[in-house]
Amino acid sequence: GEQAQTCPWKIAREAVSGADVFVGDYNHLFDEGVRQSSLKAMDLELEDIIIIVDEAHNLPDRIRMTLEKRLTQTMIRNTWMELEEFGGTLAQSMKMPGGEALEMTHGLVQWAFDVIRNSRNGFTQLFSRLRNGLERGKEEAEVGVDDLLNVLHQSCDVVEGKVGQMQLQEEVTSKYPSVDAAVRIHQLRDILSSVDVDMDAGDDGNPMEPNAHKVAEILDCLIRFGSSSALTMVYDTKGKDGRITTHLLDPGLVAQPVFTQSAGAILMSGTLYPPTMYAEMLGLPKKSTTAVAYESPFAAMRRPVLVATDVTTKYTERGEANTRNIRSHIQSLIDATPGNVAVFAPSYAMLNDVVGEAHFSGVRMMVENREWSKQDLDQVVETLLEEKRAGRRILLAGVFGARLSEGVDYHGGALDAVACIGIPNSPPSVLSSALKTYAEERFGRNLAWRYTVSQPAVNSILQAMGRPIRAIEDRALIVLLDRRVNERTYAHCFPSDLRMNEASNPEATARFARRFFAKIQPGSIDKQ
Template identity: 30%
Template sequence: MTKIYFRHDNYREEQNTLVKDIAKVLQENKTGLFEAPTGLGKTDAALATAISYTEKKTIFFVTPKTSQHKIALDVVKGLNRKYSLDLKAVNILGKQKMCSEIPLMNNARGFYEFCESKIRSNNCPAYKNFKNKSYNKNIFLENELSAEDILEFGIGNKVCPYELAIELSKKANIIICDYNYLFNSKIREAFFQKTGKELGDSIIIVDEAHNLADRIRSNSFYVLNKKMILQAIKEADSIDNKEFWELSDKLRKVSELFKEKYKDKEFLVDKDLFKDILLKFEELPDLETEHLKEIAKKTKSGELILPYVYSFFSNWFENHKSIIRFFKTENKKDYNLVLKYLDPSFVTKTVFENANSAILMSGTLSPFKMYVDVLGLPKDTLCFKYNSPFPKENKLVMYDDSFSTKYELRNSHDLEEISSKIATIINNISGNVAVFLPSHRQASEFYNSLTRKTAKKIYLQDKNAQKSKKIVEDFKKSRGLGSVLVGVLGGSFSEGLDFPGEELVGVFILGIPFPEPTLEIKELIKYYDERFANGWNYGYTYPTISKVVQATGRVIRTYTDRGFVVLIDQRYTWKKYSNLLPDDLRPNTLMSSKLIESFFNN
């Protein structure tokens, strides 16, 4: 076996086996699914093995969590220092997040189109400085560069950080990035063309792989509403061209579709919705750079909507079987026309079939067959599952069946009763505790109830990412006497964060986070029923239970950690759900304050 560069002195239990299995996948140029519990050291194992087996290949470490970007970069730093290697690692974020032009960076929809228009019109100083190489070249001497390093350098040198990151990526051995760089076809093709990288010469490591399908779906949609159409009409009218005036007339007819008072909150529409207005995308006049410059000059608008409308119609006329098209009522008078791709494999299959090797890892990848099917993985994909390296006696698992978040069973009295039970426990132990619920609304309700029952500081997850980051930092600092973190299952607090020692000694899971059975969810279930005869599980049950398992994994992060998990919902005692949980999470002990106190005292 090839010598493995490993930054630590020893492997954790089972980590050595993980390394050998990853090596097998790389040697055979295959795809591998690796379900390894939290704390096993997946990132270290995957990067160390990939680096040790890499010869003139690029390693892509892709993850949706920015916290994992730092951990991956730290692994490379450790290997470079320990073995005097000369590995080049670059961390790159999305183009908008790496933009140094603040007004441009803050634009939402239309950012990419407007960015391109500024470049084409030679109106972006940072981009011009990059093309003219008007900056200090010492940055190319660095071995490990975070996105923050590159952004800070770009702002200081008045050069485009994004283009600089692309340039640095050309000679990088390891590229640490978001999913979109590989699993958005347009972004991937542009990135590989600029950097000279090829899928066939790439080893892909997908972290938090259980999130990949949902992440692709959440990014694979287009929305059109009346306000956007009216803005697009103004922009088309501002172009001194007969074809665009005719386009304005067509868009006015499209806007008429939004005037009708629909009774249903959501309902499907056919692809031929615009048949009396527009039969195919090719009927639209070509939108050139000079047209965008003319719009920007006449409308004095920073954020152009017409390019986005073009993208909407380009996708609308696609024949992909997994596309759903529907009207969605935002309030009593506003309607969104939504187009969404349900099947992520139309993107992922190409990537995994053409990559040299791929490692997909997570603490929750059961059942393996679902991920092979949903992501379109090769039929010879290798699958591996590992036990926790930590002592079983360090984790206490309990249940409480007196409460349920199931809609027809929910009431305020039950919430008050369960918050009282939880308050009794947290008031009698030290160390930090987390409580996770299915939604922000339910988390807020519980937070309000709990504040009346404990003197401990309670932190509520915020929808704003920056505020949430500060909340986590403050929460970690309050270990010892302890505080309470109230968050959402499937959210940033319940996945991908480390809380070793007294930073987290216990987790309460209130309810099962089944999503609301929206039209989209129903269509997803229907689609996977037609493809795999397993729609309910693939589209609803399995992804939901995965969120629960991920949240429970926040408790035990090191060999010496001790903590408890309480699953609170009568449905956790039902076999059809308890059988989906890992063996060490199937509760058979009723929640007890005295039992928890005894657990920590022994």
């Protein structure tokens, strides 16, 4: 037969309606724009779908990230230029037969062009006011939703002849009809979303997204959530003139309607702990939700946890002596471990301070690079296995919540031990303060700290702790290098079946590790 080129992605999407199982990214359901286009193309409705969310502990943050949009003055300028180009294209098309059908669209684009052009001065003043209003030593501040919207409303008033460009009692004249204030932002969003211009190719070879579309996404975010305390906006000084970022504090506003309209859902993860917290955060209906935490299928004796009680990364107790002690615990673990060791820290800065600037004997160090590709990560695991087979050892160093500590499958006993430095609490910020305030409103003060600070930090540790245990016959020693994990604030955030032991100094760490590796061998459980 005749051969013809086709698009595998298009074929796969069209075949979904006849499939029993579809595997895809979270965005297919939890990004409203993607969901609407995807389900329409797949000829599916939410009511037809049973949703299974793997690694569901990531879903709240993924939803928040989807609604994290950034606005800069450069984007406003580029949007104005894109509207000018799009308007010119429409004007040329109007000269063609049947082009009169585009007259209304062209008029709306011209209105949006004038609104954005007139708003540029207002945005310049807003960004300048935000920068000049920063407290001494601060690089960020909260931005009111009305502060941003008022710039656009004032520009609309100018374009429609309601203010400026006239004397008192002068008759108001404008080439545009007045647009009701209640629908202005909706209309501007829709027009910006429709902008179609030629764009340069990005790093992936595909055309970049027009700035007009990005601004439209910000307006859509303000329309959907701007009247709620669940949305906060933050100005920071990064970039040429600073930027404003939107943050959705409540992922349940996005997740709840998706789950309630679906035919059912299963959310699962090795660190979906406690499950009731995630059910509340995602707005799952209480009457139809069952939250269950199962004991780990991996024997506790094959994955003991050792807490170093003489070290901490608490800011007020940091110092050279404390850092030396942390390094000594890591060296003791290396000395007593027959294979590769991984170490994770709360930040790249701390990783460099504690690990990068130190020398550890008996191992070759591999430090995480933020630029690593998926192929690079796969090669890391193969390198660990090759070195282990050759009788050599590696100290793998990474960061909590980054790529080495989550999602990488260290199969085949690639790691024999993991050391977790500190507790990865988020640094104080406008966003973290807003998140805690909102959580207090929604969940109460008692749960707010756990839901926004202590539990997310512990769950990042749990993710890192689980890296070496990938099969029932694996075994690994976990060392937690911060005595605070024994304090009630954090201790009750760990699963109850986790076996905790203590080491008061590096020598105790070495003794515990030697006993563990002498007693528990990798391989068949039946032989233990």
